[in-house]
Amino acid sequence: MLEIKNLHVKLEEEDKVILKGVDLTVEAGKVHAIMGPNGSGKSTLSYVLAGRDGYEVTDGSASLLGADILDMEPEARAAEGLFLAFQYPVEIPGVGNMTFLRTAVNAQRKARGEAELTAGEFLKVVREKAKSLKIDAEMLKRPVNVGFSGGEKKRNEILQMAMLEPKMCILDETDSGLDVDAMKLVSDGVNALRDEGRAFLVITHYQRLLDHIKPDVVHIMADGRIVKTGGPELAMEVEQNGYADILAEVA
Ligand code: ADP
Ligand code: MG
Numbered sequence: 455m456l457e458i459k460n461l462h463v464k465l466e467e468e469d470k471v472i473l474k475g476v477d478l479t480v481e482a483g484k485v486h487a488i489m490g491p492n493g494s495g496k497s498t499l500s501y502v503l504a505g506r507d508g509y510e511v512t513d514g515s516a517s518l519l520g521a522d523i524l525d526m527e528p529e530a531r532a533a534e535g536l537f538l539a540f541q542y543p544v545e546i547p548g549v550g551n552m553t554f555l556r557t558a559v560n561a562q563r564k565a566r567g568e569a570e571l572t573a574g575e576f577l578k579v580v581r582e583k584a585k586s587l588k589i590d591a592e593m594l595k596r597p598v599n600v601g602f603s604g605g606e607k608k609r610n611e612i613l614q615m616a617m618l619e620p621k622m623c624i625l626d627e628t629d630s631g632l633d634v635d636a637m638k639l640v641s642d643g644v645n646a647l648r649d650e651g652r653a654f655l656v657i658t659h660y661q662r663l664l665d666h667i668k669p670d671v672v673h674i675m676a677d678g679r680i681v682k683t684g685g686p687e688l689a690m691e692v693e694q695n696g697y698a699d700i701l702a703e704v705a
């Protein structure tokens with residue numbers, strides 16, 4: 455599904471190298487987790503994959519279902535099936551949440567050569583999915599994320615993901631700022647989307663989320679590289695001992 459090879463990335467504006475040779479292969483149907491200390495480059499990796507400005511790829515490659523994505527515009531990557539749930543969801547004043555979702559869904563359907571959803575069809579689907587994430591009708595009418603609590607923003611990211619039905623889903627610390635109940639809702643939302651034809655990259659600081667969204671593979675990222683890869687037990691090890699032991703071992 456996703457193949458990243460030797461990815462090197464620096465900031466466009468300054469000579470700061472952030473990713474120093476990331477290698478990562480995520481197979482369809484799998485959930486991979488990335489953990490790692492603050493500042494190790496996890497969010498940068500997700501931004502570069504999604505196509506955010508401000509970063510320069512100096513070496514390496516990234517492909518989605520065999521297609522090189524690094525030269526594509528962000529919307530083309532999305533049309534290919536890439537989705538990023540942001541660590542810090544953006545507020546969009548003046549754009550209703552429902553309008554935003556419908557525009558995004560129909561743009562993607564169009565890019566895939568599928569018929570757009572009618573207003574009625576869209577309403578039916580969005581209401582059903584919003585309900586399972588406990589997002590009420592009033593939140594659907596408000597401008598995107600404006601005045602939403604931290605937890606509501608994260609649930610709204612999952613609603614976007616559920617509506618767009620992407621193939622490669624990247625969740626950047628979607629659990630941060632969530633209470634136990636909201637974490638359960640978000641995890642249930644993600645688990646409902648698990649499918650043979652879809653893959654997930656779940657970036658998280660905490661083992662807690664991985665109790666709900668059981669990963670197949672866990673990676674540890676440090677200083678711009680994946681330094682260790684293992685099974686779910688690796689997340690337990692981090693939870694118990696922190697990163698120090700792992701970092702010392704790979705140093
Ligand atoms: P993580 O998500 O693992 O905490 P980030 O990818 O957010 O790490 O950041 C990696 C490093 O790159 C940090 O040292 C961060 O300060 C730096 N960095 C990332 N983006 C920028 C930017 N736009 N300007 C300056 N520094 C940045
Ligand atoms: Mg950060």
Ligand code: MG
Nearest residue numbers: 496497498541
């Ligand atoms: Mg981050």
